[in-house]
Amino acid sequence: SKVASTSTVVKVRLFYESYCPFSQRFITDQLWPTYEKLGKLVEIRLVPFGLATMKKITRKDAKKVIEIKCHHGNKECLANTIQTCAIAMTSARYKSLEYVNCMSVSKSP
Template identity: 30%
Template sequence: MDSFNFIPLLVLLSFLFVYASRSSFEDQGINVQSTPEPRKLEGPPTKVEKVELVLYYETLCPYCKEFIVKELIKVFDRGLINIVNLRLVPYGNAHIQEPDKTIVCQHGPDECYLNSIQACAISSWPDVKQHFKLIHCVENQTIEGKQSKEEGWKSCCRKLGMNQKPVQDCYDSGLERKLILQYANETNHLVPHHTYVPWVVVNNQPLYDDYQNFVSYVCKAYKGSPKPEGCRSLLPKINSAGNADSNGQAFTRVKRSRNN
Protein backbone atom coordinates (compact mmCIF):
# COMPACT_ATOMS: atom_id res chain seq x y z
CA MET A 1 0.00 0.00 0.00
CA ASP A 2 1.26 3.44 -0.90
CA SER A 3 2.49 5.29 2.24
CA PHE A 4 0.59 8.43 1.26
CA ASN A 5 -2.70 6.52 1.20
CA PHE A 6 -1.93 4.82 4.52
CA ILE A 7 -1.71 8.10 6.56
CA PRO A 8 -5.37 9.17 6.03
CA LEU A 9 -6.44 5.63 7.02
CA LEU A 10 -4.56 5.94 10.34
CA VAL A 11 -6.19 9.33 11.04
CA LEU A 12 -9.64 7.86 10.40
CA LEU A 13 -9.02 4.87 12.69
CA SER A 14 -7.78 7.18 15.47
CA PHE A 15 -10.94 9.27 15.25
CA LEU A 16 -13.16 6.17 15.41
CA PHE A 17 -11.27 4.95 18.48
CA VAL A 18 -11.69 8.25 20.35
CA TYR A 19 -15.41 8.42 19.45
CA ALA A 20 -15.97 4.85 20.61
CA SER A 21 -14.13 5.50 23.90
CA ARG A 22 -16.24 8.60 24.60
CA SER A 23 -19.45 6.70 23.92
CA SER A 24 -18.29 3.93 26.22
CA PHE A 25 -17.61 6.38 29.05
CA GLU A 26 -20.97 8.09 28.63
CA ASP A 27 -22.74 4.70 28.62
CA GLN A 28 -21.17 4.05 32.04
CA GLY A 29 -22.45 7.37 33.43
CA ILE A 30 -19.08 9.04 33.34
CA ASN A 31 -19.35 12.69 32.46
CA VAL A 32 -16.99 13.73 29.73
CA GLN A 33 -16.25 17.47 29.78
CA SER A 34 -16.23 19.27 26.50
CA THR A 35 -13.56 21.81 25.81
CA PRO A 36 -15.00 25.06 27.25
CA GLU A 37 -15.67 27.89 24.86
CA PRO A 38 -13.40 30.90 25.25
CA ARG A 39 -14.84 33.27 27.85
CA LYS A 40 -16.01 36.55 26.45
CA LEU A 41 -14.42 39.44 28.27
CA GLU A 42 -16.78 42.18 29.26
CA GLY A 43 -15.73 45.71 28.47
CA PRO A 44 -15.29 48.39 31.13
CA PRO A 45 -18.46 50.01 32.45
CA THR A 46 -19.71 52.99 30.52
CA LYS A 47 -18.23 56.17 31.95
CA VAL A 48 -20.86 58.74 32.84
CA GLU A 49 -19.76 62.27 32.10
CA LYS A 50 -19.94 64.82 34.86
CA VAL A 51 -22.16 67.84 34.54
CA GLU A 52 -20.37 71.06 33.62
CA LEU A 53 -21.26 73.84 36.07
CA VAL A 54 -19.70 77.27 35.54
CA LEU A 55 -20.19 80.47 37.54
CA TYR A 56 -19.29 83.79 35.91
CA TYR A 57 -19.12 86.39 38.67
CA GLU A 58 -17.37 89.39 40.16
CA THR A 59 -16.17 89.46 43.74
CA LEU A 60 -18.05 92.49 45.12
CA CYS A 61 -21.38 91.96 43.36
CA PRO A 62 -24.02 91.58 46.13
CA TYR A 63 -25.91 88.87 44.24
CA CYS A 64 -22.68 86.96 43.52
CA LYS A 65 -21.58 87.04 47.15
CA GLU A 66 -24.94 85.76 48.36
CA PHE A 67 -25.00 83.03 45.73
CA ILE A 68 -21.49 81.75 46.49
CA VAL A 69 -21.90 81.80 50.26
CA LYS A 70 -25.46 80.49 50.57
CA GLU A 71 -26.20 78.53 47.40
CA LEU A 72 -23.07 77.31 45.62
CA ILE A 73 -21.82 75.77 48.87
CA LYS A 74 -24.52 73.12 48.29
CA VAL A 75 -22.25 71.56 45.67
CA PHE A 76 -20.06 70.39 48.56
CA ASP A 77 -22.62 70.04 51.35
CA ARG A 78 -24.90 67.76 49.32
CA GLY A 79 -22.32 65.58 47.56
CA LEU A 80 -22.86 67.17 44.15
CA ILE A 81 -19.12 67.67 43.74
CA ASN A 82 -18.95 63.98 42.76
CA ILE A 83 -21.08 64.57 39.67
CA VAL A 84 -20.05 68.06 38.55
CA ASN A 85 -17.03 69.83 37.15
CA LEU A 86 -17.34 73.18 38.90
CA ARG A 87 -15.50 76.18 37.47
CA LEU A 88 -15.44 79.74 38.79
CA VAL A 89 -14.62 82.67 36.49
CA PRO A 90 -13.98 85.92 38.43
CA TYR A 91 -14.43 88.69 35.86
CA GLY A 92 -18.15 89.46 35.54
CA ASN A 93 -19.09 92.91 34.21
CA ALA A 94 -15.55 94.28 34.07
CA HIS A 95 -14.29 95.70 30.80
CA ILE A 96 -10.96 96.45 29.16
CA GLN A 97 -10.23 100.09 28.43
CA GLU A 98 -8.09 101.08 25.47
CA PRO A 99 -5.46 102.05 24.53
CA ASP A 100 -3.41 100.50 27.34
CA LYS A 101 -5.86 97.64 28.06
CA THR A 102 -6.61 98.81 31.58
CA ILE A 103 -9.03 96.47 33.35
CA VAL A 104 -11.92 98.44 34.83
CA CYS A 105 -14.20 96.69 37.32
CA GLN A 106 -17.81 97.55 38.04
CA HIS A 107 -17.25 97.98 41.78
CA GLY A 108 -13.92 99.74 41.52
CA PRO A 109 -10.25 98.91 42.21
CA ASP A 110 -11.01 96.78 45.28
CA GLU A 111 -13.04 94.42 43.12
CA CYS A 112 -10.29 94.23 40.50
CA TYR A 113 -7.86 93.34 43.27
CA LEU A 114 -10.06 90.60 44.71
CA ASN A 115 -10.87 89.26 41.23
CA SER A 116 -7.13 88.89 40.69
CA ILE A 117 -6.54 87.29 44.09
CA GLN A 118 -9.27 84.72 43.45
CA ALA A 119 -7.92 84.07 39.94
CA CYS A 120 -4.52 83.42 41.53
CA ALA A 121 -6.09 81.10 44.12
CA ILE A 122 -7.73 79.09 41.32
CA SER A 123 -4.39 78.90 39.49
CA SER A 124 -2.39 78.06 42.64
CA TRP A 125 -4.79 75.36 43.84
CA PRO A 126 -6.48 73.84 40.75
CA ASP A 127 -8.50 71.45 42.90
CA VAL A 128 -11.86 73.19 43.27
CA LYS A 129 -12.26 71.72 46.75
CA GLN A 130 -9.27 73.80 47.81
CA HIS A 131 -9.71 77.12 46.08
CA PHE A 132 -13.45 77.23 46.76
CA LYS A 133 -12.74 77.25 50.50
CA LEU A 134 -10.76 80.45 50.17
CA ILE A 135 -13.23 82.06 47.76
CA HIS A 136 -16.16 81.19 50.04
CA CYS A 137 -14.35 82.65 53.05
CA VAL A 138 -13.41 85.87 51.24
CA GLU A 139 -16.93 86.38 49.90
CA ASN A 140 -18.40 85.77 53.32
CA GLN A 141 -16.08 88.39 54.79
CA THR A 142 -17.11 90.95 52.19
CA ILE A 143 -20.74 90.34 53.15
CA GLU A 144 -19.94 90.91 56.81
CA GLY A 145 -17.61 93.82 56.06
CA LYS A 146 -15.05 92.56 58.57
CA GLN A 147 -11.72 92.99 56.81
CA SER A 148 -9.97 95.23 54.31
CA LYS A 149 -9.45 93.79 50.84
CA GLU A 150 -5.88 92.60 51.49
CA GLU A 151 -6.12 91.58 55.10
CA GLY A 152 -9.38 89.77 54.36
CA TRP A 153 -8.03 87.07 52.05
CA LYS A 154 -4.86 86.67 54.10
CA SER A 155 -6.85 86.14 57.29
CA CYS A 156 -8.88 83.51 55.42
CA CYS A 157 -5.64 81.73 54.50
CA ARG A 158 -4.61 81.69 58.13
CA LYS A 159 -8.01 80.49 59.25
CA LEU A 160 -8.04 77.67 56.68
CA GLY A 161 -4.39 76.70 57.15
CA MET A 162 -3.56 77.58 53.53
CA ASN A 163 -0.20 78.98 52.50
CA GLN A 164 -0.76 82.48 51.12
CA LYS A 165 2.63 82.64 49.37
CA PRO A 166 1.60 81.01 46.04
CA VAL A 167 -1.28 83.47 45.70
CA GLN A 168 0.87 86.46 46.65
CA ASP A 169 3.62 85.36 44.24
CA CYS A 170 1.05 84.98 41.45
CA TYR A 171 -0.24 88.50 42.09
CA ASP A 172 3.21 90.10 42.43
CA SER A 173 4.59 88.42 39.31
CA GLY A 174 1.92 89.81 37.01
CA LEU A 175 0.48 86.38 36.26
CA GLU A 176 -2.81 87.64 37.72
CA ARG A 177 -3.24 90.00 34.75
CA LYS A 178 -2.78 87.18 32.24
CA LEU A 179 -5.34 85.08 34.11
CA ILE A 180 -7.86 87.93 34.22
CA LEU A 181 -7.41 88.64 30.50
CA GLN A 182 -8.10 84.95 29.79
CA TYR A 183 -11.25 85.14 31.90
CA ALA A 184 -12.22 88.36 30.10
CA ASN A 185 -11.90 86.63 26.74
CA GLU A 186 -13.98 83.66 27.90
CA THR A 187 -16.67 85.83 29.46
CA ASN A 188 -16.92 88.17 26.48
CA HIS A 189 -17.37 85.28 24.07
CA LEU A 190 -20.21 83.53 25.89
CA VAL A 191 -23.08 82.44 23.65
CA PRO A 192 -25.56 83.78 24.47
CA HIS A 193 -23.75 86.79 25.88
CA HIS A 194 -24.12 87.28 29.62
CA THR A 195 -26.35 90.20 30.58
CA TYR A 196 -25.74 90.25 34.33
CA VAL A 197 -24.01 88.38 37.12
CA PRO A 198 -24.08 85.86 38.64
CA TRP A 199 -24.31 84.07 35.30
CA VAL A 200 -24.69 80.33 35.94
CA VAL A 201 -24.26 77.83 33.11
CA VAL A 202 -25.07 74.10 33.21
CA ASN A 203 -23.79 72.03 30.29
CA ASN A 204 -23.39 75.17 28.16
CA GLN A 205 -26.93 76.39 28.85
CA PRO A 206 -27.42 79.54 30.97
CA LEU A 207 -30.00 79.38 33.75
CA TYR A 208 -30.84 83.07 33.55
CA ASP A 209 -32.95 84.23 36.51
CA ASP A 210 -33.48 80.67 37.69
CA TYR A 211 -29.83 80.28 38.69
CA GLN A 212 -30.66 79.71 42.37
CA ASN A 213 -32.30 76.42 41.35
CA PHE A 214 -29.06 75.19 39.80
CA VAL A 215 -29.12 71.99 41.90
CA SER A 216 -32.29 70.85 40.12
CA TYR A 217 -30.71 71.43 36.72
CA VAL A 218 -27.53 69.60 37.68
CA CYS A 219 -29.46 66.61 39.02
CA LYS A 220 -31.63 66.46 35.91
CA ALA A 221 -28.62 66.67 33.61
CA TYR A 222 -26.68 63.90 35.36
CA LYS A 223 -27.34 60.53 33.72
CA GLY A 224 -25.46 58.33 36.17
CA SER A 225 -26.78 56.15 38.96
CA PRO A 226 -27.11 56.29 41.87
CA LYS A 227 -27.59 60.02 42.13
CA PRO A 228 -26.08 61.80 45.13
CA GLU A 229 -28.17 62.38 48.22
CA GLY A 230 -28.81 65.98 47.24
CA CYS A 231 -30.67 64.82 44.12
CA ARG A 232 -32.78 61.92 45.35
CA SER A 233 -35.76 63.80 46.70
CA LEU A 234 -35.45 66.77 44.38
CA LEU A 235 -37.74 67.50 41.46
CA PRO A 236 -36.67 69.89 38.68
CA LYS A 237 -37.61 73.43 39.55
CA ILE A 238 -38.00 75.13 36.23
CA ASN A 239 -38.89 78.79 36.07
CA SER A 240 -42.46 79.16 34.90
CA ALA A 241 -41.26 81.44 32.13
CA GLY A 242 -39.05 78.75 30.63
CA ASN A 243 -39.33 75.36 28.97
CA ALA A 244 -37.19 72.44 30.06
CA ASP A 245 -35.41 70.33 27.50
CA SER A 246 -34.40 66.69 27.96
CA ASN A 247 -31.40 67.73 30.05
CA GLY A 248 -33.42 69.84 32.40
CA GLN A 249 -32.14 73.13 31.05
CA ALA A 250 -34.36 76.17 30.93
CA PHE A 251 -34.47 78.64 28.09
CA THR A 252 -35.96 81.72 29.71
CA ARG A 253 -36.67 85.07 28.17
CA VAL A 254 -34.89 87.64 30.29
CA LYS A 255 -37.25 90.47 31.16
CA ARG A 256 -34.86 92.47 33.30
CA SER A 257 -31.15 92.97 33.73
CA ARG A 258 -29.10 92.62 36.88
CA ASN A 259 -25.87 94.57 36.57
CA ASN A 260 -24.78 95.06 40.17
Protein backbone atom coordinates in the same frame (compact mmCIF):
# COMPACT_ATOMS: atom_id res chain seq x y z
CA SER B 1 -34.23 55.76 25.62
CA LYS B 2 -30.83 55.72 27.29
CA VAL B 3 -30.38 56.37 30.99
CA ALA B 4 -27.59 58.77 31.93
CA SER B 5 -24.56 57.17 33.50
CA THR B 6 -24.07 57.78 37.21
CA SER B 7 -20.57 59.00 36.37
CA THR B 8 -21.89 61.91 34.28
CA VAL B 9 -20.40 65.18 35.47
CA VAL B 10 -22.27 68.46 35.08
CA LYS B 11 -19.92 71.25 33.97
CA VAL B 12 -20.60 74.73 35.30
CA ARG B 13 -18.69 77.91 34.47
CA LEU B 14 -19.53 80.73 36.85
CA PHE B 15 -18.68 84.32 35.94
CA TYR B 16 -19.07 86.44 39.05
CA GLU B 17 -17.93 89.63 40.78
CA SER B 18 -16.04 89.30 44.06
CA TYR B 19 -17.68 92.44 45.53
CA CYS B 20 -21.18 91.89 44.19
CA PRO B 21 -23.58 91.07 47.05
CA PHE B 22 -25.67 88.90 44.71
CA SER B 23 -22.62 86.90 43.60
CA GLN B 24 -21.46 86.54 47.21
CA ARG B 25 -24.87 85.36 48.35
CA PHE B 26 -25.16 82.88 45.47
CA ILE B 27 -21.72 81.42 46.23
CA THR B 28 -22.25 81.13 50.00
CA ASP B 29 -25.94 80.15 50.06
CA GLN B 30 -26.29 78.05 46.89
CA LEU B 31 -23.08 77.05 45.16
CA TRP B 32 -20.90 76.08 48.13
CA PRO B 33 -23.56 74.01 49.99
CA THR B 34 -24.51 72.25 46.74
CA TYR B 35 -20.86 71.54 45.93
CA GLU B 36 -20.29 70.10 49.42
CA LYS B 37 -23.14 67.65 48.82
CA LEU B 38 -22.70 66.89 45.11
CA GLY B 39 -19.07 67.79 44.41
CA LYS B 40 -18.32 64.50 42.68
CA LEU B 41 -21.09 65.14 40.17
CA VAL B 42 -20.21 68.75 39.37
CA GLU B 43 -17.17 70.34 37.73
CA ILE B 44 -17.18 74.03 38.56
CA ARG B 45 -14.95 76.56 36.82
CA LEU B 46 -14.85 79.88 38.63
CA VAL B 47 -14.21 83.04 36.63
CA PRO B 48 -13.96 86.13 38.87
CA PHE B 49 -14.55 88.69 36.15
CA GLY B 50 -18.28 89.39 36.02
CA LEU B 51 -19.18 92.84 34.71
CA ALA B 52 -15.59 94.01 34.31
CA THR B 53 -14.57 95.66 31.06
CA MET B 54 -11.29 95.54 29.17
CA LYS B 55 -10.02 98.31 26.96
CA LYS B 56 -6.78 98.62 24.99
CA ILE B 57 -5.13 101.96 25.65
CA THR B 58 -1.89 103.67 24.73
CA ARG B 59 -0.12 105.34 27.64
CA LYS B 60 1.77 108.63 27.38
CA ASP B 61 5.03 106.67 27.01
CA ALA B 62 3.50 104.99 23.91
CA LYS B 63 3.27 101.62 25.65
CA LYS B 64 0.08 99.74 24.84
CA VAL B 65 -1.69 98.17 27.80
CA ILE B 66 -5.04 96.66 28.64
CA GLU B 67 -7.04 98.59 31.19
CA ILE B 68 -9.54 96.60 33.26
CA LYS B 69 -12.36 98.35 35.08
CA CYS B 70 -14.46 96.45 37.58
CA HIS B 71 -18.12 97.12 38.27
CA HIS B 72 -17.48 97.69 42.00
CA GLY B 73 -14.21 99.61 41.64
CA ASN B 74 -10.50 98.96 42.13
CA LYS B 75 -10.95 96.91 45.31
CA GLU B 76 -13.02 94.44 43.34
CA CYS B 77 -10.36 94.25 40.62
CA LEU B 78 -7.80 93.42 43.32
CA ALA B 79 -10.06 90.80 44.92
CA ASN B 80 -10.78 89.29 41.48
CA THR B 81 -7.03 89.08 40.84
CA ILE B 82 -6.39 87.42 44.20
CA GLN B 83 -9.14 84.88 43.56
CA THR B 84 -7.88 84.22 40.03
CA CYS B 85 -4.40 83.50 41.40
CA ALA B 86 -5.76 81.25 44.16
CA ILE B 87 -7.81 79.29 41.62
CA ALA B 88 -4.80 78.94 39.30
CA MET B 89 -2.44 77.90 42.12
CA THR B 90 -4.43 74.87 43.21
CA SER B 91 -5.55 71.95 41.14
CA ALA B 92 -7.98 70.91 43.88
CA ARG B 93 -11.33 72.40 42.92
CA TYR B 94 -12.64 71.89 46.45
CA LYS B 95 -9.87 74.07 47.90
CA SER B 96 -10.26 76.87 45.37
CA LEU B 97 -14.03 76.95 45.81
CA GLU B 98 -13.60 76.82 49.59
CA TYR B 99 -11.27 79.84 49.36
CA VAL B 100 -13.67 81.83 47.16
CA ASN B 101 -16.52 80.95 49.51
CA CYS B 102 -14.46 82.18 52.46
CA MET B 103 -13.83 85.51 50.72
CA SER B 104 -17.50 85.75 49.76
CA VAL B 105 -18.61 85.50 53.38
CA SER B 106 -16.68 88.70 54.11
CA LYS B 107 -18.37 92.05 53.54
CA SER B 108 -15.02 93.34 52.27
CA PRO B 109 -13.13 90.49 50.58
